[in-house]
Amino acid sequence: xxxxxxxxxxxxxxxxxxxxxxxxxxxxxxxxxxxxxxxxxxxxxxxxxxxxxxxxxxxxxxxxxxxxxxxxxxxxxxxxxxxxxxxxxxxxxxxxxxxxxxxxxxxxxxxxxxxxxxxxxxxxxxxxxxxxxxxxxxxxxxxxxxxxxxxxxxxxxxxxxxxxxxxxxxxxxxxxxxxxxxxxxxxxxxxxxxxxxxxxxxxxxxxxxxxxxxxxxxxxxxxxxxxxxxxxxxxxxxxxxxxxxxxxxxxxxxxxxxxxxxxxx
Amino acid sequence: xxxxxxxxxxxxxxxxxxxxxxxxxxxxxxxxxxxxxxxxxxxxxxxxxxxxxxxxxxxxxxxxxxxxxxxxxxxxxxxxxxxxxxxxxxxxxxxxxxxxxxxxxxxxxxxxxxxxxxxxxxxxxxxxxxxxxxxxxxxxxxxxxxxxxxxxxxxxxxxxxxxxxxxxxxxxxxxxxxxxxxxxxxxxxxxxxxxxxxxxxxxxxxxxxxxxxxxxxxxxxxxxxxxxxxxxxxxxxxxxxxxxxxxxxxxxxxxxxxxxxxxxxxxxxxxxxxxxxxxxxxxxx
Numbered sequence: 001x002x003x004x005x006x007x008x009x010x011x012x013x014x015x016x017x018x019x020x021x022x023x024x025x026x027x028x029x030x031x032x033x034x035x036x037x038x039x040x041x042x043x044x045x046x047x048x049x050x051x052x053x054x055x056x057x058x059x060x061x062x063x064x065x066x067x068x069x070x071x072x073x074x075x076x077x078x079x080x081x082x083x084x085x086x087x088x089x090x091x092x093x094x095x096x097x098x099x100x101x102x103x104x105x106x107x108x109x110x111x112x113x114x115x116x117x118x119x120x121x122x123x124x125x126x127x128x129x130x131x132x133x134x135x136x137x138x139x140x141x142x143x144x145x146x147x148x149x150x151x152x153x154x155x156x157x158x159x160x161x162x163x164x165x166x167x168x169x170x171x172x173x174x175x176x177x178x179x180x181x182x183x184x185x186x187x188x189x190x191x192x193x194x195x196x197x198x199x200x201x202x203x204x205x206x207x208x209x210x211x212x213x214x215x216x217x218x219x220x221x222x223x224x225x226x227x228x229x230x231x232x233x234x235x236x237x238x239x240x241x242x243x244x245x246x247x248x249x250x251x252x253x254x255x256x257x258x259x260x261x262x263x264x265x
Numbered sequence: 266x267x268x269x270x271x272x273x274x275x276x277x278x279x280x281x282x283x284x285x286x287x288x289x290x291x292x293x294x295x296x297x298x299x300x301x302x303x304x305x306x307x308x309x310x311x312x313x314x315x316x317x318x319x320x321x322x323x324x325x326x327x328x329x330x331x332x333x334x335x336x337x338x339x340x341x342x343x344x345x346x347x348x349x350x351x352x353x354x355x356x357x358x359x360x361x362x363x364x365x366x367x368x369x370x371x372x373x374x375x376x377x378x379x380x381x382x383x384x385x386x387x388x389x390x391x392x393x394x395x396x397x398x399x400x401x402x403x404x405x406x407x408x409x410x411x412x413x414x415x416x417x418x419x420x421x422x423x424x425x426x427x428x429x430x431x432x433x434x435x436x437x438x439x440x441x442x443x444x445x446x447x448x449x450x451x452x453x454x455x456x457x458x459x460x461x462x463x464x465x466x467x468x469x470x471x472x473x474x475x476x477x478x479x480x481x482x483x484x485x486x487x488x489x490x491x492x493x494x495x496x497x498x499x500x501x502x503x504x505x506x507x508x509x510x511x512x513x514x515x516x517x518x519x520x521x522x523x524x525x526x527x528x529x530x531x532x533x534x535x536x537x538x539x540x541x542x543x544x545x546x547x548x549x550x
Contacts, residue, residue: 158377158379160375160377160379161379161381163347163349163367163373163375163379164373164375164379165392166348166349166366166367166368167347167349167367167368167369167371167372167373167441167446167450168369168372168392168393168396168440168441168444169368169369169393169396169397169444170396174396178392178396179381182381182383183381183382183383185383257383258424259382259383259384259424259425259426260382260426261426262426262427
């Protein structure tokens with residue numbers, strides 16, 4: 001049995017798989033507990049798990065964190081929506097029309113290597129410190145990757161499907177709406193799921209510089225006032241929010257694309 | 266009483282492959298005419314002739330197979346007729362009209378599985394009808410008819426992922442026929458199937474052909490398949506592709522698998538095998 005667990009590419013019982021995941025979490029908590037409860041690390045730098053938990057409960061009970069979550073979520077959502085609304089159609093066109101790929105792929109491929117965070121000073125100069133600036137950072141962080149990923153998804157639509165639709169009488173516009181779009185839809189939803197995750201990481205960058213609200217701001221303030229427990233709560237909340245949106249996207253995927261599964265459900 | 270051996274001799278006299286005109290039939294306007302169609306690909310190393318100037322024609326309701334080694338340009342001919350590729354020279358006439366680009370009058374079945382995976386079997390079959398604006402009720406009727414023809418009643422709400430390879434190709438045939446094209450083009454449609462399924466599919470196709478009376482142009486590299494299905498087999502040469510010979514198949518119809526065990530079948534097979542062997546040898550050199 002032990003030998004089987006360490007054979008490459010070998011399937012193992014599901015129970016072992018799940019337990020291994022739990023075990024890693026427990027070991028992680030154990031190390032944290034030993035370091036913090038055992039006073040091996042100064043509590044000023046590493047609070048105990050119970051400290052973090054009570055701080056989290058306090059923050060939720062007095063409600064101050066809820067408005068931060070709301071503000072952060074709005075920023076992520078709108079910045080990301082703007083990226084998706086422009087990026088999806090552009091990506092589809094780039095993936096299916098060579099002229100569009102030729103026109104946009106080089107410039108997008110270039111800009112995506114520029115760090116979005118480095119644009120913040122420029123954005124502040126251009127549009128100030130308001131909400132638009134925060135959303136713009138998230139937009140810049142996700143738009144270029146998203147567009148290129150949608151382009152790849154669209155490019156991978158089997159050419160024979162396009163050909164066969166022509167022989168069935170489809171016109172060019174119908175090839176987009178009846179073939180390319182439905183064929184690439186699962187890939188598009190998956191791309192949105194992945195890039196939405198990245199949007200959360202850019203949120204913190206956007207809120208650390210020149211913000212007065214939001215989870216990133218809360219983390220920054222907690223650092224100034226030496227409250228590591230609050231920092232950890234902020235990080236955990238962002239992680240959990242990201243996880244929830246990921247699960248939501250997966251649920252949408254599962255509900256919408258039953259045709260991709262053999263059982264049809 | 267004419268012996269089969271003599272028949273072969275006669276055919277050799279009738280068909281002179283190098284003179285393309287000789288292959289054009291004599292009775293009225295043919296369904297499909299391919300006139301001096303050639304294809305040259307431009308590559309970095311210069312020009313490659315995929316298809317030498319080729320002419321032939323197909324009668325209304327005729328079942329024609331093109332038999333050739335891989336890479337001989339037989340798919341190129343079909344894709345040019347479908348309008349999916351442009352010929353470098355010559356033209357293709359369907360019912361006397363020159364074709365430009367792809368259209369629903371030329372249905373096609375590909376070797377790869379090309380059912381739309383997000384559509385049910387029924388919606389796949391009626392895809393072209395829906396584009397044409399055929400009413401919901403009529404679409405249902407047509408779908409039912411073709412589902413029955415290909416023997417897949419009860420599968421209308423299945424998705425392609427739930428079907429076997431043979432079933433997928435049956436639906437692809439039904440989808441092409443449901444659109445009522447003037448000619449059905451088939452590009453090695455059973456090439457990816459195992460031998461047993463392939464035999465069954467050939468019979469399914471013959472049944473569908475006899476019922477629908479469609480003109481069919483069918484590409485294959487399988488000698489048995491080309492004889493079993495066809496009224497005429499065209500043998501193609503290795504690259505650059507050229508029609509080498511037309512072999513009319515005078516086996517009785519309707520045919521079933523038992524015809525493959527007859528002496529006549531074996532003689533056709535011998536003849537075609539020797540024709541194609543030369544070409545296959547050339548192709549692998």
